[in-house]
Amino acid sequence: ETGVTQSPTHLIKTRGQQVTLRCSSQSGHNTVSWYQQALGQGPQFIFQYYREEENGRGNFPPRFSGLQFPNYSSELNVNALELDDSALYLCASSPMGGRTDTQYFGPGTRLTVL
Amino acid sequence: GEDVEQSLFLSVREGDSSVINCTYTDSSSTYLYWYKQEPGAGLQLLTYIFSNMDMKQDQRLTVLLNKKDKHLSLRIADTQTGDSAIYFCAETEGGGADGLTFGKGTHLIIQP
Numbered sequence: 001e002t003g004v005t006q007s008p009t010h011l012i013k014t015r016g017q018q019v020t021l022r023c024s025s026q027s028g029h030n031t032v033s034w035y036q037q038a039l040g041q042g043p044q045f046i047f048q049y050y051r052e053e054e055n056g057r058g059n060f061p062p063r064f065s066g067l068q069f070p071n072y073s074s075e076l077n078v079n080a081l082e083l084d085d086s087a088l089y090l091c092a093s094s095p096m097g098g099r100t101d102t103q104y105f106g107p108g109t110r111l112t113v114l
Numbered sequence: 115g116e117d118v119e120q121s122l123f124l125s126v127r128e129g130d131s132s133v134i135n136c137t138y139t140d141s142s143s144t145y146l147y148w149y150k151q152e153p154g155a156g157l158q159l160l161t162y163i164f165s166n167m168d169m170k171q172d173q174r175l176t177v178l179l180n181k182k183d184k185h186l187s188l189r190i191a192d193t194q195t196g197d198s199a200i201y202f203c204a205e206t207e208g209g210g211a212d213g214l215t216f217g218k219g220t221h222l223i224i225q226p
Contacts, residue, residue, distance in 0.1 A: 004156075033213055042118070042202055043157070045213025056212055090156055103214065105149075105157040 002027055004093050004106035012112045013081050021076045021109045023091030031055070031094040032074040033103055034066060038087045049074055078111075086113045118203055120217035127225045132190040134220045136203030139184065143205040146179065147214065148188045151200045160188070160201075190222075198224045 005024045013019050025032050031050045035043035045058035049068035063079040072093070078085055088110050092103035117139045126132045138146070144165050149157040163170045163177045163186070170177045176189040190197055200219040206212060 006156075035213070040218070042204075042216030042218050043214070045215070048213060058213055092157075102145075102159070102162065104159060107156040 004029075004091055004104055006089075006091050006106040006109050008109060009107070010110045010112075012114065014114050015081055015083060017081050018077065018079045019081060019111060021078075021089050021091075021111070023074045023076070023093075023106060025072045025074070025091075025093035026095075026104055028095055029093035029104070030072050030096045032068055032072065033092045033094070034074070034076045035090040035092065035105075036060075036085075036087045037090055037108070038084075043090055046076070081113045083113050086111060118205055118215055118217035120201075120203055120220045122218065123221045123223065125223040125225060126193050128193060128195060130193055132193045132197065132222055134188045134190075134201050134203075134222065136186040136188075136217055137184055138186065138203070138205050138215075140205060140207070140215070141184070142207045143184070145206050146177075146186050147204040147206075148175075148177065149202040149204060149216075151202065151219070153199075157202065193222075193224060195224050195226075198222055 004026050007022045033048040034046040037043040046060050047057040048055045052068045065077045067075045088108040090108045092105045119137045147162040148160045150160050151157050161172050174191045178187045202219045203217045204214040206214050
């Protein structure tokens with residue numbers, strides 16, 4: 001069984017640019033959540049996708065947006081990058097028929113904004 | 115808003131038991147989780163407990179929940195060097211749409 005995968009592993013962007021991060025959910029999982037983990041902090045909830053719709057959102061501005069595809073994979077898009085967006089971005093998936101708060105995390109994408 | 119607090123560091127000798135503590139403020143917390151993060155890696159789900167339970171044991175891991183004091187602990191028996199990591203406590207009201215609220219994590223340091 002393949003776990004949650006994310007790409008790319010690392011990414012360097014400059015302030016003002018846009019970035020797209022990708023996530024493939026674990027087999028049998030249909031809900032995807034995204035988190036931002038700044039250095040030395042715990043993960044902060046960005047949003048969750050279920051049935052290709054945003055199902056919940058944390059305290060992040062609209063320049064953070066996402067998509068979920070029919071195969072349950074997901075993208076996180078961040079526009080107008082700021083220096084404070086530098087962080088580890090984690091994707092988590094939850095199993096079909098289970099509670100969406102039981103979440104299994106991928107290895108993350110390390111984003112550096114210069 | 116919700117808040118989850120953890121001590122930043124815990125140092126134990128190899129073979130001893132480690133006890134990592136967590137307090138939370140949201141009285142609506144229904145599900146509580148422990149995750150492990152090794153350097154450069156994502157989060158590994160270790161165990162979870164529902165708010166209607168007091169204790170849960172899973173091999174070397176024991177979770178204790180004091181709902182009255184909003185206090186959660188994770189005990190790791192016979193701590194090994196491979197247990198060296200950051201341990202995160204997380205809570206949610208349930209339903210998943212609000213996401214998990216995490217503490218800042220406890221760095222577990224193993225002394226030989």
